Amino acid sequence: MSPADSPSADRIIGDILELHAHCGVLGQDALLPVLHAIQDRLGFIPPDAVEGLAHSFNLSRAEVHGVITFYHYFKTTPPARCTVQICRAEACQSMGGDALLSHASQALGCGLHEHSHDGGFALEPVYCLGYCATAPAIMINDAVHARVTPARFDTLVAKATANAGEVA
Template sequence: MDRHLVSSDIATSVAEIISDLKHLEGPLLPILHAVQDTFGHIPNEAVPMIALGLNLSRAEVHGVVTFYHDYRSHPAGRHVLKLCRAEACQAMGGDRLGDRAKRRLGIDFHQTSADGSVTLEPVFCLGLCSTAPAAMLDGAVHGRLDAHGLDTLLAEVGA
């Protein structure tokens, strides 16, 4: 779906998502995932609609969006690179990889490169502790990542 929809299109799509998923037990997270899958982020105007549809306060919905690192309130770049920040990855050089990625992209965590190609996000465990340090690029996990491997991943996405 086009990420540059006008507000009425956003409202219509969000209303459909809420209607389709509000019957689930604990529907907030599935609704937020569906909204983000549709728009690439959680548009600000979706928060009050979700709150109303689930009989929650806007603060509750906003709190969930800002608490979980997987949700974003602004569009991501064309590619999303998540670097594991958990202890096993830190012990195996994850901090150096994070610093290298920041330098190469010219950004910090939670930011998108100036050309819009890559959003850099921290993640607190990818479940690859035995192959640390680990990263996830566009949903594909990569273990035993070193500087060369990181450079290769960035080159693959044109960064």
């Protein structure tokens, strides 16, 4: 059973719906605030929640799904333990950013906006981390790393994996 299926996720969503209802009624204008609140609490919008949300807002499942997928901000899968952001802005691209992205995709087994197969890493683009003079730069969770070569990338990912294992 995934965290999304756990009773606690259902309860959290139920509490959020209750909080946004006025006199027990949920106006359709509350859908976006509710989706934001769910993602803030759970890290994503569980696909299993769509039917209940549709019922609560008197919308079709397709309408709720349409809103969730329209906004790239909303995630429908649990967040990865580590997020790797590769700078795609000009200075980093001119210093080997494309090759670094290609290496990262191969090393993690996923492309941009995807998760690695084990769900441990998310690979995302970022546009300038302010480290242009020491490009190419990446960010792993909250830590920025500059002058990242493919070999250094592997070392950083191995450290992040070890750290995530300690926390888990």
